[in-house]
Structure formats: structure tokens, C-alpha cells
Amino acid sequence: MQKITEKHLAEKAKDLLSQGKVSAVLGWRRGEFDYDVTPALFTDADEIENGLVYNCFCGANLSKYLVSKIRAVEGRMLVFLKPCDTYSINQLFTEHRVDREKVYIVGIPCNGMADITKIRNAVGEGITGVSGDECLRVETLYSDEPAELCLADVMSERCVNCKSKKHVAYDELLGDEGEVLDSHRFDEVERIERMSPDERFAFWQRELSRCIRCNACRDACPACTCEVCVFNNPASGVESKAPVNEFEEKMFHIIRAFHVAGRCTDCGECSRVCPQNIPLHLLNRKLIKDMNECYGEYQAGEAVGGVSPLTDYTAEDGEPGDLIRRRDTDA
Amino acid sequence: MQVNEYKPLIVAFCCNWCSYAGADLAGNNRADYPAEVKIIRVPCSCRVNPTFVLKAFQRGADGVIICGCHPGDCHYTSGNYYTRRRMAMLFSMLDYLGIERERTRLEWVSAAEGAKFAATMRDFVQKVAALGENKRLEDLRCKK
Numbered sequence: 228m229q230k231i232t233e234k235h236l237a238e239k240a241k242d243l244l245s246q247g248k249v250s251a252v253l254g255w256r257r258g259e260f261d262y263d264v265t266p267a268l269f270t271d272a273d274e275i276e277n278g279l280v281y282n283c284f285c286g287a288n289l290s291k292y293l294v295s296k297i298r299a300v301e302g303r304m305l306v307f308l309k310p311c312d313t314y315s316i317n318q319l320f321t322e323h324r325v326d327r328e329k330v331y332i333v334g335i336p337c338n339g340m341a342d343i344t345k346i347r348n349a350v351g352e353g354i355t356g357v358s359g360d361e362c363l364r365v366e367t368l369y370s371d372e373p374a375e376l377c378l379a380d381v382m383s384e385r386c387v388n389c390k391s392k393k394h395v396a397y398d399e400l401l402g403d404e405g406e407v408l409d410s411h412r413f414d415e416v417e418r419i420e421r422m423s424p425d426e427r428f429a430f431w432q433r434e435l436s437r438c439i440r441c442n443a444c445r446d447a448c449p450a451c452t453c454e455v456c457v458f459n460n461p462a463s464g465v466e467s468k469a470p471v472n473e474f475e476e477k478m479f480h481i482i483r484a485f486h487v488a489g490r491c492t493d494c495g496e497c498s499r500v501c502p503q504n505i506p507l508h509l510l511n512r513k514l515i516k517d518m519n520e521c522y523g524e525y526q527a528g529e530a531v532g533g534v535s536p537l538t539d540y541t542a543e544d545g546e547p548g549d550l551i552r553r554r555d556t557d558a
Numbered sequence: 559m560q561v562n563e564y565k566p567l568i569v570a571f572c573c574n575w576c577s578y579a580g581a582d583l584a585g586n587n588r589a590d591y592p593a594e595v596k597i598i599r600v601p602c603s604c605r606v607n608p609t610f611v612l613k614a615f616q617r618g619a620d621g622v623i624i625c626g627c628h629p630g631d632c633h634y635t636s637g638n639y640y641t642r643r644r645m646a647m648l649f650s651m652l653d654y655l656g657i658e659r660e661r662t663r664l665e666w667v668s669a670a671e672g673a674k675f676a677a678t679m680r681d682f683v684q685k686v687a688a689l690g691e692n693k694r695l696e697d698l699r700c701k702k
Contacts (some may be wrong), residue, residue, distance in 0.1 A: 424658065425656065432656075469697075469699060474695060474696060474698075477655060478616065481612060484651065485647075510651070540640055541639075544639065544643060547650070548663075550646050551659055
């Protein structure tokens with residue numbers, strides 16, 4: 228299998244630009260450091276040559292950026308999507324948030340993204356550079372020799388349990404077609420379910436009380452595309468961090484999880500961008516798991532035009548109590 | 559005699575067409591149910607947004623019960639089916655966060671079931687009273 232690097236991406240982008248098939252390219256560029264890669268819009272070949280990167284820090288799901296960026300562009304926009312990102316764009320097509328005709332999707336392979344927090348935990352502070360893909364060389368201020376790390380050891384939590392290497396939407400693929408994986412993404416949810424209610428409460432209290440209400444989870448989420456958001460409403464009671472107790476944290480996170488229930492493509496962006504490292508994807512996965520158990524397997528974004536379990540019903544659905552009771556008898 | 563006997567605050571969302579009429583019938587029949595139950599009339603049980611349940615807890619409710627028409631009897635044909643799915647997910651999520659599962663309930667009560675309404679409320683109030691005050695979803699900003 229041919230290895231796809233940022234060179235291939237840049238060539239493809241310049242090619243399509245010069246042919247006039249697309250008028251802009253949505254990709255990633257390096258930030259101040261190697262590891263703070265950020266989404267970027269390119270419109271000419273020089274910018275792409277010097278700016279476009281693709282490495283294990285290109286976690287950002289670009290489909291979200293299409294919603295706002297595509298309006299500013301005449302003609303089609305090229306977007307590079309990793310397999311899990313294509314689920315998100317399918318969901319955006321389903322909800323008519325992005326016009327299919329205006330996007331040119333180039334599917335790119337993904338071997339999992341690195342988590343800079345895990346790298347920091349392994350090598351310490353003062354990271355000046357990170358290079359490599361399978362095997363990472365990490366240079367720090369405090370050591371002459373770069374540290375060597377295996378990507379598998381510092382992979383983002385969401386990528387450890389990757390649900391699919393298959394692109395579900397694309398115009399063109401770079402590299403080979405992947406497959407939907409038999410992932411263990413619900414294992415952690417099951418572990419929490421097996422705890423006693425007191426332990427569960429303590430667990431979530433510990434996690435959610437770190438929330439600083441920065442709204443990054445909402446801003447990065449490709450399912451959160453409302454232009455007027457409930458969290459900007461001062462009367463919502465959860466608009467800003469309250470100095471009293473933990474209620475608004477729970478309320479905020481339940482609301483957030485519910486607003487994307489049945490539409491969440493489980494891309495894990497919420498957890499990736501959380502500056503407090505709250506495992507937010509565990510709330511979304513809980514809802515996906517429950518819906519799968521009760522109303523049949525459904526993964527939002529698998530295809531354009533899917534019907535979410537919460538906008539559907541059958542006369543034979545179980546009562547709310549049945550679900551919880553069944554879990555008790557299983558345990 | 560206990561002077562400060564703990565009385566839970568219960569919010570009951572009742573659909574206009576079945577459960578609210580069921581509550582009315584309970585009253586007409588002099589069927590006793592605790593005064594701690596505060597009824598909020600909604601056009602249909604599916605009018606109850608999950609946020610309403612959370613807001614009720616925020617404002618000091620110790621238990622929230624949602625009552626609607628029996629499946630198949632919805633005035634709007636299918637509202638209660640959506641309620642059933644939505645509330646199944648919400649209750650499961652609250653359970654996942656470690657909130658006591660007895661604090662929430664969904665019950666089907668028709669306009670003819672005054673006795674069932676009263677019995678359900680008696681039972682629910684008793685269960686919630688046994689749990690005590692709602693500490694896990696309280697909001698100090700809303701406390702007097």
C-alpha cells in the first residue's frame with residue numbers, strides 16, 4: 228500500500244486548483260508548534276506548497292468548518308476528510324447544512340491521531356518539535372537527544388477505539404479503501420454502567436466539575452451547527468460557569484449530549500478539544516449505545532438521509548424502566 | 559408527633575387529553591393523593607422537553623413524573639411514542655450520571671383512570687420521600 232503523506236495532499240490540491248475544479252482548499256496548517264495544527268483555507272498553490280500539513284496532529288474534523296467557510300467561496304471547495312470525518316459530513320448533508328454540489332471531498336487515510344497531553348505525560352514539558360508518524364521523535368528543551376515514542380502509546384482515546392477506516396462519502400480517495408472496524412468503543416461506557424450509582428455520581432462529579440464552560444465542545448462539534456445556540460442565552464441558567472455548585476455542569480452536559488442525540492457521528496471532537504480533558508465522548512457514546520440496544524443499530528452519518536431513532540418510533544418500543552431493569556438483570 | 563416531617567416536592571407533567579382529565583376524575587371521585595404533587599398541564603406528553611425535567615430538578619423538585627395517554631391513544635396520534643423514546647434516553651442518562659432512578663417516572667394514565675392516577679401519585683411520592691431531598695441535581699442559586 229502506498230503511503231499517503233502531505234506531499235500527496237498538496238499535489239492533489241494544486242492539481243484541482245489549477246484545473247479550476249475547485250476554487251479553495253480546506254486543510255490544515257502548522258500553528259506555532261508542530262503539535263498545534265489548525266484548520267486553514269488555501270486559495271493559491273504557493274500557500275499550499277508552504278502551508279499545508281498532514282500529520283498525527285491533524286485531528287480537527289474539517290466538515291464542521293465547511294458550514295461557515297463554504298458561503299465565502301464561489302465554486303466548489305476541496306476538503307480533506309479522514310474516515311471518521313466523512314460520517315460527520317454525511318450528517319451535515321442529511322441536515323442540509325452543507326450543499327453536496329459545493330464540496331469536493333478527497334478522502335485521506337488515517338492511522339490514528341496523537342494526543343499531545345499523553346506525549347507531555349510521557350516526555351514532560353518543553354516540547355519544541357514532534358516528527359514522524361508511526362514512531363514519533365519528540366524534541367524537548369531539556370534534552371539533547373529526542374525522545375522516541377510509539378504512536379500507539381500516545382494515541383487519542385477516540386482513535387484507540389476507532390469505529391471505521393472506511394470513507395462513507397468521497398469524490399476521490401487517496402490511498403486504499405479501508406473497512407468498518409469491529410471496535411470496542413462501548414467498553415468504557417459499560418465499565419461505568421457496572422459501577423454503583425454512588426460511584427457513577429462521584430466519577431462524573433470529578434470529571435464534569437472541571438468544566439470551565441469554554442464551549443469548545445460545542446464549537447468543534449460537527450453536529451452543533453445552530454447559528455443561535457441555547458448556550459448563548461443568559462436565561463438558560465447554564466450560559467456561564469456559576470460560582471455555587473455543580474448543577475449547571477450536569478445540566479450543560481446533559482443538554483449538550485441530548486442536542487446531538489441520534490445525530491452524533493462519534494467523531495470524538497468534543498473530547499479532543501476539551502482543555503480540561505473531560506471524556507465527553509462517553510456521554511455521547513452512552514446515548515448511541517442505548518439507542519442501539521433499544522431501537523436497533525444506527526450510526527448517524529453512515530449514509531445520507533438516515534432516520535434518527537429519536538425522530539422515529541414503533542408501537543412496540545419498551546418503556547423507560549425496561550431499559551434500566553434489563554441492564555440490572557444482565558449485570 | 560413529628561413537627562418537620564419531610565415532604566418531597568413532586569412535579570407531574572400531565573397531558574391535556576388523558577392524564578390531566580384523569581387527575582380531574584381523581585378529584586371528582588375524592589380519590590386521595592398527596593398535595594406534594596404539583597401538576598403542570600401540557601398539550602401532549604411529547605411537549606415535555608428533556609430540559610423541562612432538568613429545570614424542574616433545578617428549581618427544587620425532588621421527583622418528576624410525566625403522564626400521558628396510553629400508547630395508541632394519543633390525541634395527536636403519535637406524540638406519546640416519541641415521549642417514550644426520549645424519556646427512556648433521558649432517564650437512562652440520568653441513571654448513568656448517578657442520579658437516583660426512582661426520581662423520574664413515565665406513566666400512562668387515561669381520562670378514565672382516576673383511581674390509577676391517585677394510586678400512581680401515592681406510590682411515587684412514597685418512593686421519592688424514601689430517597690429524601692434531591693441533592694444530586696440541586697442548584698443552590700435556586701434555593702431560597
